[in-house]
Amino acid sequence: MSVNSPELGQRLRNFVIAVVAIGLTLALVLGIQTRTPSASLTELAKSATPLEQALANGKPTFVEFYANWCTSCQAMAGDMQMLRMDYRDRVNFVMLNVDNSNWLPEMLHYRVDGIPHFVFLDDQSEDSGFAVGEVPRAILAENLDALVAHQPLPHGQAMGQASEVEGTPAPPSGSTDPRSHGAQVSQDR
Structure with a gap:
């Protein structure tokens, strides 16, 4: 053949x-x-530093106001996970769910009207700047580098695509709100 x-x-x-x-x-x-590794907001929130601990431990703090329904928050979850891995020993990562009325004082204080809303606090828990919406990880990293180095933030007021915060958060469990009509809301904290 x-x-x-x-x-x-x-x-x-x-x-x-x-x-x-x-x-x-x-x-x-x-x-x-x-x-970027996939991450869920629920997993990130469970592993976040509690706010009270972050404000007392003398490290800079990166606070994220979020909601599980927020598509912009979900889109940034992988970046948030990578930032946590890169800065875990130097920066506290706090997550506050805007659907939880326990965080209403903080939401009012930091004027949260779009999410994700990020707040940068120095090691004395003083407000150093903020970012709202889908902000590139590189910009957040540059701000975190400056925060750790006790320098002014290069992007102290960064803005990106955000989801609007609708209404006010649900009342804490066990309390009633006449607007809730008896509905119960889960409390992510």
């Missing part, structure tokens, strides 16, 4: 195409795996 040259050329061409396809598939899979 002899193999003619055109048939050999066709087989070689098919082999090269298959190898290139496998290589592209591997590159795509590896590229997806090296993207």
